[in-house]
Each structure stands twice: as C-alpha cells, then as structure tokens.
Amino acid sequence: MTSDKVGTSIVHRGGFVSSPAPVRPRIFVLSDLRLLREGVAAALAQQPTVEVVGSSDLSAQPWAIAELAPDVLLLDITAPGSLTLSQPIRNALPCAKVICLGVAEIEPVVMACARAGVSGFVAPNGSVSDVLAAVHSAVRGELVCSPRTAGILLNRVSALAALRAVEDASDALTQREREIARCVGEGLSNKQIAKALGIQSATVKNHVHSILGKLKMRRRIEIAAFSRRQPSHSPDRIPENHEQRDPATVHAHATMDRDQTV
Numbered sequence: 244m245t246s247d248k249v250g251t252s253i254v255h256r257g258g259f260v261s262s263p264a265p266v267r268p269r270i271f272v273l274s275d276l277r278l279l280r281e282g283v284a285a286a287l288a289q290q291p292t293v294e295v296v297g298s299s300d301l302s303a304q305p306w307a308i309a310e311l312a313p314d315v316l317l318l319d320i321t322a323p324g325s326l327t328l329s330q331p332i333r334n335a336l337p338c339a340k341v342i343c344l345g346v347a348e349i350e351p352v353v354m355a356c357a358r359a360g361v362s363g364f365v366a367p368n369g370s371v372s373d374v375l376a377a378v379h380s381a382v383r384g385e386l387v388c389s390p391r392t393a394g395i396l397l398n399r400v401s402a403l404a405a406l407r408a409v410e411d412a413s414d415a416l417t418q419r420e421r422e423i424a425r426c427v428g429e430g431l432s433n434k435q436i437a438k439a440l441g442i443q444s445a446t447v448k449n450h451v452h453s454i455l456g457k458l459k460m461r462r463r464i465e466i467a468a469f470s471r472r473q474p475s476h477s478p479d480r481i482p483e484n485h486e487q488r489d490p491a492t493v494h495a496h497a498t499m500d501r502d503q504t505v
Contacts, residue, residue: 265314267291268382272298273308273328274319274344283317283344286371293378301325305335313339315378320356321345321367329359340381344369348391350398357396364388415457423450427463428470 270293274280280298288295296311301322308316313336320326320343329341342363343356356364363377366389373387380387388396416424426436433451437444454466 265382267294268314268378269294269296269312270315270317270378271296271308271311271313272317272319273301273303273325274298274317275300275322275325276319279319279344283371283374287374290371290375292375301328305331308332309335314382315340315342315362317342317344317365317374317378318361319344320352326355326359329361333360340378342374342377342381344374346392348389348395350395353392353395362386364392366392416454420450420454420457423447424454424466424470427451427454427466428468430467 270287272280272284272287272295274283277300280300284295284298287293296313297308299308305328316332316336316339318325318328318332318341326343332339332341340362341360342365343361344365345367346352346356346364348366353364362381363386365373365377376387422440423436426439431439433444433447437447440447451463451466455461455463458466458469460466460469
C-alpha cells in the first residue's frame, strides 16, 4: 500500500535534513485489555487521517509488528511492566514513534515514559482527538501533552539544570574542601571533623564557609545533600578514626546545624 508523503524538517546531529512524514500515519495498538485495544483501533479506523494496521496484546513480538511497518505504536501502559516493551519495539522499529496511553499525570509515571524515549503521552481521560493529535505531532517530531504533563517535564528539566550547575561549581572545590564536604555528608559536626582530620575547628569553619560560597548554598544541610549525591561519596573515603553514625544521629546533627551560621 502506498501513501502520499510531505516534507518536514527533523533535527539530526549533522543539522537539519529533509525527511518525509506520512500524511496518513500507520498505527499499531498494543494493550493487554482487549476491549481497550479493539475500541481504540475501531475508533481510529474511522478517521481519514490515519491508517490502523493492527492491534495485539503485549505478548506480540517486535519483529512481527515490524513486518506491518507502522509509523506509530500506541502502547497502553496501565498494565504492570508494559513500559519495558518500549525499548525492544524501538530497536525493531527505529523510525517508529511510541505513544503511551493511560499516562497518569504524576511525576514518576511521566518521567518513566520520558526515560523510555516515548514520543507522546495520552492521559487516562484522553479522547480520540487527543490520540490523533499525539500521533500527528509525533510523526512531525513534536510533542503534544497536557499543561500538567508539560509542567512536570519542564520542572524536571529545570531541576536537572540546577543540579548540573551545582555539580559544575563543585569542580572549584579544593581537595580539602571535598574531604570536609564528605564529612558533612556523614553528619559530623565541625568539632568532629576537626578531630578526624587533625585540624582546628576554626579552619573547618572557614572551609565550610568557602564551600557554601562556591556551591552558592546557604545552609550546611545543603552541603550534606550535595555530598550524598556525589559518586565518590562512601564511608571508606572518610578518615578511619571518625565514629560511625546511625541515621537518627545524622538527622539530629543536621537539624542542630541547620540554622547555625556554619
């Protein structure tokens, strides 16, 4: 079967290149709920702007789906583990777009879909019009989603950018400052850090001031949180002569130090 093609611009590593986008995207529906997949397939089959090439439960093999050459796969993610099919499908059909159906508009679900590389989201209360909009946007290399989902994605991007900025700033820390930051992450007070490292408490205080300035932080507890996010953070990197701290003690010290200058 042939279909008309129109040109569009898609971003590649080498820049912008012309790539055809189907006027009538070929759609395959995947869901373990027979009523849902047959209902979605039947509803879309009535739409003149798309072509439904098949539907199946989640046991369908990616290579079998690939033989039908769909442009878009609608994947129902309400069944446990269904999202894990995204990668095998994308491997078998590298040019096809995966759109998730039944995406709850909460951060863990939205971000799981984003990490799986899906190209569109349709909420549980989405309509046929929402599915069509997601399909046509996906084949154009665009993303249509609800304002709430867009907010979740933007907030996550913003948080990652802020974290990256802090991590970049951490490159300015000296080796001693990194060592002290790790000790702070272990919940040690200035006196305990001074004793463990064999230096004066005032020296530790000065280093903590410097760390706060370089990382653009205000409180000691922020240093602790930063330190725990670092790959190098582990108890064996802390001087051996400091005492082991249980979680309750660490929390108590963090609370005690929270509103201190350093």
